[in-house]
Amino acid sequence: MPKGKNILRGKFVFDDKRGVDGKIVKFKARFVAMGFTEQKGVDYSETFAGVMITKSFRIMLVIYNSDPNFEMEHWDVKMAFTQAPVEEELFMYQPEGFEKERVKHEKIKMVCKIKKSLYGLKQSARNWQLFLSDIISTVFFSNFLSDRCVFLKKQNEAFCIVATHVDDIFVLFNPQGKKFRDELFFSLTSKFELQNLGEISFALQTKFFRDKQKGFLTISQEHCTLNFLERRGFLGQKGVDTPAVETGPDSSMDQDDLPKTPQEILEVKNFSFQEDIGSLWWLAQISRPDIF
Numbered sequence: 001m002p003k004g005k006n007i008l009r010g011k012f013v014f015d016d017k018r019g020v021d022g023k024i025v026k027f028k029a030r031f032v033a034m035g036f037t038e039q040k041g042v043d044y045s046e047t048f049a050g051v052m053i054t055k056s057f058r059i060m061l062v063i064y065n066s067d068p069n070f071e072m073e074h075w076d077v078k079m080a081f082t083q084a085p086v087e088e089e090l091f092m093y094q095p096e097g098f099e100k101e102r103v104k105h106e107k108i109k110m111v112c113k114i115k116k117s118l119y120g121l122k123q124s125a126r127n128w129q130l131f132l133s134d135i136i137s138t139v140f141f142s143n144f145l146s147d148r149c150v151f152l153k154k155q156n157e158a159f160c161i162v163a164t165h166v167d168d169i170f171v172l173f174n175p176q177g178k179k180f181r182d183e184l185f186f187s188l189t190s191k192f193e194l195q196n197l198g199e200i201s202f203a204l205q206t207k208f209f210r211d212k213q214k215g216f217l218t219i220s221q222e223h224c225t226l227n228f229l230e231r232r233g234f235l236g237q238k239g240v241d242t243p244a245v246e247t248g249p250d251s252s253m254d255q256d257d258l259p260k261t262p263q264e265i266l267e268v269k270n271f272s273f274q275e276d277i278g279s280l281w282w283l284a285q286i287s288r289p290d291i292f
Contacts, residue, residue: 001091001109006043008092009034010120019202022223031095032120043088049125052149052163052170054285060163060172061208061217064200068212072172073181074197075188077132080167081124082116083192084131088123090114125166132164135191139183153180160184168203169194206286221287228279 001007010033019025038044064072077083091111094100100110117124133143133151141151141162151162158176162169162184169188173181188194200208205224210217229235259265284291 001111005089005091006037006039007111008043008090008114009037010092010095010118012095022227030119033092033114033118033124035120035122038122043090044121044123047122047126049129050149051165053147056144056147056150056163057165057170058286060161060170061219063161064172065210065215065217067174068215070172070174071178072170072200074200074203075169075171075185076195076197077167077169078193078195080132080192081119081121081128084117084124084127086114086117086121086123086127090121092118128166129164135187136162136164136184139180139187141180141184153177153184155180165204170200170203204286205282219287221283224279225283225288228276228283232276 010031012029012031015028015030016024017026017028060072064070091113094110094112114121117127121127129149133148136143136151139153141153141160143149143151147163149164151164153160154177156176158174158180160171160173160177160180162171164170171181171184185194185196197203199210202208205221207220207222208217209220226235259268280291
């Protein structure tokens, strides 16, 4: 254990991955860093990492649906963050249950030196985004100034557009631009494990179905919507034109509507306002612009 160094903590987290129908397809276990044990200015500096703007994604879908010969594929990176190196010198306690001593019977505390961007580190998302952008740039894709997570390669009639959303990569191309797509796929797979999920059908909690003959694209977030309604206890409730019980100048909230008892104050404090707003905002940005 190096003297004077901040030793980070970690833990195992468990999750499940669901498919198009909402059913569990696999269970996941991952050892992650506990980012709150990092010291700003010592263990990390910049942390911001963007994802593609939803408007860019919708524009790609419009282009994709404008010509039956255009293709849009969905690529998935396995353990994306751990592919990117870390710049800082970081150390972490050994995972519980997997501790090893330097010499048998010698009680010397050993720690792990972090070489890759573990999930949980404050800078991991940024490291991954920079790492991925550098690889895409090596095959001469240029990103847009209006959206740094969208890249384009175009030559005469051939084009290929790439959008990144953390470990999801969306690739749109025409028949002439398939050569650009192949170059990019080869470049990425030479650096890390990448799975081609084929034509986009389910991504970002959204279903996609394109009817080439009729020329329309169907987007559905039914499962995502039902999950939100069930979580908030709204299933089976009757709809109204406005959430206000009464309308008019005297219908605004007054002091009687505010929480008073300790229990009511605690309930308001623990209410998932940000999570709910995020869920509604995601629906509004993708398939339900009418809810805002």
